Amino acid sequence: MPANLTAPYKAAEAAYKSAVTREEKLAALEEMLRQIPKHKGTEKLQGDIRSRIAKLKREPIKKTGARTMSHRIPAEGAGQVVLVGPPNSGKSALVSMLTAAEPAVADYPMSTRDATPGMMPFRDVGFQLVDLPPLCDEHVEPWVYDLVRAGDLAWLVVSIQEPLEGLEMVERLLAAKAIRLLPDPDGGEPDGSDRRPGWTYLPALLVITGMDLPGARDDLEALDELMPLPWPRVTVSTVSGEGMVTLGEATFEALRIIRVYTKEPGHEPDLERPFTLPIGSTVGDLARTIHGDLAEGLKFARVWGTSAFDGQKVHRDHTLADGDVIELRA
Numbered sequence: 001m002p003a004n005l006t007a008p009y010k011a012a013e014a015a016y017k018s019a020v021t022r023e024e025k026l027a028a029l030e031e032m033l034r035q036i037p038k039h040k041g042t043e044k045l046q047g048d049i050r051s052r053i054a055k056l057k058r059e060p061i062k063k064t065g066a067r068t069m070s071h072r073i074p075a076e077g078a079g080q081v082v083l084v085g086p087p088n089s090g091k092s093a094l095v096s097m098l099t100a101a102e103p104a105v106a107d108y109p110m111s112t113r114d115a116t117p118g119m120m121p122f123r124d125v126g127f128q129l130v131d132l133p134p135l136c137d138e139h140v141e142p143w144v145y146d147l148v149r150a151g152d153l154a155w156l157v158v159s160i161q162e163p164l165e166g167l168e169m170v171e172r173l174l175a176a177k178a179i180r181l182l183p184d185p186d187g188g189e190p191d192g193s194d195r196r197p198g199w200t201y202l203p204a205l206l207v208i209t210g211m212d213l214p215g216a217r218d219d220l221e222a223l224d225e226l227m228p229l230p231w232p233r234v235t236v237s238t239v240s241g242e243g244m245v246t247l248g249e250a251t252f253e254a255l256r257i258i259r260v261y262t263k264e265p266g267h268e269p270d271l272e273r274p275f276t277l278p279i280g281s282t283v284g285d286l287a288r289t290i291h292g293d294l295a296e297g298l299k300f301a302r303v304w305g306t307s308a309f310d311g312q313k314v315h316r317d318h319t320l321a322d323g324d325v326i327e328l329r330a
């Protein structure tokens, strides 16, 4: 039995014993390691703590259990799109129409209480839509904002029947949690200079539902006359399906990504599964995405597509374009 265990060590050990999540256990073990008196008598115990830390780190993060389920949705596909909006605006109807997921759609407000992810196929990639509970002045659970922060893009979903009240409320509630939906990057508004530390800035698409309803066109015209809204906008109907293709295209653009395809020397390119990278990515970035070693050993690449003439030899700093086919040479 190792002697001289200190009070801070014992406190950390107690925290470990009562820890529930992997993160809590890891934090407590690391604290134990910091606090343990470092001498011969504790060597075995130190080794034991280190191996418990290593084992926990190797453990895949479990998806079971409500605790982790509702707080984090592992990103999949070409981008994670979080649906934010006031109650009853058509968020669940959109996810239900565009993905295989089936969140409940209801004609009363506040029907959604959980987050439901679903994959929306678009061209040869998929966008991960995340249906969320509404943002409203009644209670919103904090994990909803955590999921909003984790998104790559927000769909700001409002109904044509009452767009402005919903927008005002959503922006106000997000601002109270230090989240701001960025205006259109091509709209000429400054978006980088006034960023505040600690805030989350999320690009956004304004999605207006209900375009099948009587008077919807007139309502839209009236809205346009009232004030210009700072986000790129798509008008849709989850009843007629109007606007869904445009919504896919606008989402692809707003995510500011490109698709690139890879090929092996002497083989046909793999046109089934593109890599998706941020606009402005280079050959070196692609290599790094595939494998760190590949980036290290990269000698040059050949490109077929719009960023070069077919088969052109390029180096790691060459900027890629959507649709490029790349042959990496190590």
Ligand SMILES: Nc1nc2c(ncn2[C@@H]2O[C@H](COP(=O)(O)OP(=O)(O)OP(=O)(O)O)[C@@H](O)[C@H]2O)c(=O)[nH]1
Residues within 6 Å of the ligand: 085, 086, 087, 088, 089, 090, 091, 092, 093, 094, 104, 105, 106, 107, 108, 109, 110, 111, 112, 113, 132, 133, 134, 209, 210, 211, 212, 213, 236, 237, 238, 239
């Ligand atoms: N006519 C029409 N009705 C729609 C449209 N989109 C949604 N609705 C209806 O609006 C109601 C609310 O739709 P939901 O998808 O449940 O709305 P939500 O935003 O998920 O609502 P909460 O989960 O409460 O935030 C339902 O009755 C839908 O059928 C649309 O484009 N046109």
Ligand SMILES: [Mg+2]
Residues within 6 Å of the ligand: 091, 092, 093, 103, 104, 105, 111, 112, 132, 133
């Ligand atoms: Mg809903």
